[in-house]
Amino acid sequence: MTTEGHESRRIAFMNQKGGVGKTTTTVNLAAAAAARGIATLLVDLDPQAHASLHLGVDPSERMDDASVYDVLLDPTDHEHAPIHEAIVPVGENLWCLPSETDLAAAEFELGDQPDRHTRLRAALATQGGRFGAVFIDCPPSLGLLTLNGLAAAGEVVIPMQAHFLALQGVGKLLETIRLLTAGEHAINPNLTVTGVVLCMHDHQAAHTREVVDDLESFFAEAAELPGLPWSSARVLSPAIRRNIKLAECPSFGQTIFQYAPDANGALDYAALAETVFGGAGPEVVDREAGEPIPEVHVVVTHNTGVAGDAGV
Ligand SMILES: Nc1ncnc2c1ncn2[C@@H]1O[C@H](COP(=O)(O)OP(=O)(O)OP(=O)(O)O)[C@@H](O)[C@H]1O
Ligand SMILES: [Mg+2]
Known part of the structure; x- marks a missing residue:
């Protein structure tokens, strides 16, 4: 499936x-992964549909077509499995599971259904080894x-501005991840944070x-x-x-590699893809559900607002 022989990365x-x-990071890193020969799927989970538009998929032109909304709301329709219908090819080695504005309602429509957190995971599981990166x-x-x-x-990358x-917000974000990975009812016990991408x-x-110094000492x-x-x-x-x-290319429905490959x-983004895909990949944590994980305490420092204790 991939020319580089990697396990699937999600x-x-x-x-x-x-x-x-x-x-910007999701779209252009996905394009860079595809250019490296990795079959790559971009899932647009944002009702704003910016990633879909960036890849040239306009939700307003495909009102009757399936989207990630159908994947989340209609997971039991195996015969017409929405994920098969919804995934569209957008380039060599590159596919998109597009969003639509209705997706904003999904938060309410999923209500308190017990599997409301894991609908996307279940849908992606039906794709087997089709994609080397999601x-x-x-x-x-x-x-x-x-x-x-x-x-x-399987992993989280945090784009942010320094x-x-x-x-x-990083402390709150890490606390959310900790809650997903900790405890008897952990939704995703093996989730890891690969790192931060500094944008703009x-x-x-x-x-x-x-x-950046504060972030590095925190990690x-x-x-x-x-x-x-x-x-x-x-x-x-x-x-x-x-x-x-990078700010111009979304309005042309093009990635940076199509719009301005020398910029x-x-x-x-090509160099970042080398960091993310060129090495051995992130360390795999094999954590049992229920294993305690220390609380996150994020210490406010004099200058940046956040840094310090990494988790005791
Ligand atoms: N490195 C960059 N240089 C210049 N402009 C950039 C760069 N990265 C992103 N932008 C621009 O900054 C704006 C915000 O970027 P982007 O849409 O990727 O952020 P986001 O975190 O996805 O936003 P949202 O939270 O609304 O989903 C966009 O107009 C984008 O084109
Ligand atoms: Mg966005």
């Missing part, structure tokens, strides 16, 4: 803060859609360096506490520089 791109670079673009919230993404994923206040990055700014402390979902997390290299071409944005 990565949720998640940050409840809006506009930090989740969709990239999930989460909406900017910690609601049921994001939880479906986290339940279906601003003083941007780190404040300005290498020159002094405060940027301070934020260094976590490395001393094996068993945390983020024990092997790191600041992934390279940071993605601010590049106007810094293309170089950065």
Whole structure:
């Protein structure tokens, strides 16, 4: 299935803060993975449908077609399995499970059904080994859609901007992941955090360096506490520089590799794909459901707002 012989990777791109670079990273890293010969599926879990549009799939032109909404709401229709119908090819080695605006209602419509968190995981399981990588673009919230993404994923990548206040949400985000992995009824006990991608990055700014230093020391402390979902997390290299071409290409329904293959944005995402896919991959945590995981305490520091204790 893949030319590089990797096990299937299922990565949720998640940050409840809006506009930090989740969709840009999911789409362009997926395109970079596809270019490396990996059969890649992008799942758009955001009712805004930005990732679908970025890949040239316009939900307003396919009102009668199945989308991720049908996959989440109609999982028992095996004969016309919505996921088979909904997945559309968008390039060589690249497929999209598109969103639609109705998806916003899914949070309510799924109600309190016992399997409401694991609908996407169950649907993806029907795809067997078809995809070498599944990239999930989460909406900017910690609601049921994001939880479906986290339940279906093996790992989490956190796109963020290195601003003083941007780190404040990271503690909440890690606490959410901890809750999903801990306890007897853990939804996804083996979920790990692969790391942070710094987006719209300005290498020159002094405060940027301070934020990155705080993040790196936070993850260094976590490395001393094996068993945390983020024990092997790191600041992934390279940071993605601010590049106007990355902001332009979604309106053309093109990835950066189609729109401006020589731009810094293309170089950065190709290099990031080398980091994510070129090495041995993330350390696999084999944690039993029910095994206790330390609480997250995120310490407010004088400058960035967040850093410190990695989890005691
Ligand atoms: N490296 C970059 N350089 C310049 N512009 C960028 C870069 N990365 C993202 N952008 C732009 O910043 C805006 C927000 O990015 P994006 O949509 O990827 O964030 P998001 O976290 O997915 O947002 P949301 O929370 O709304 O889903 C978009 O207009 C995007 O084109
Ligand atoms: Mg987005």
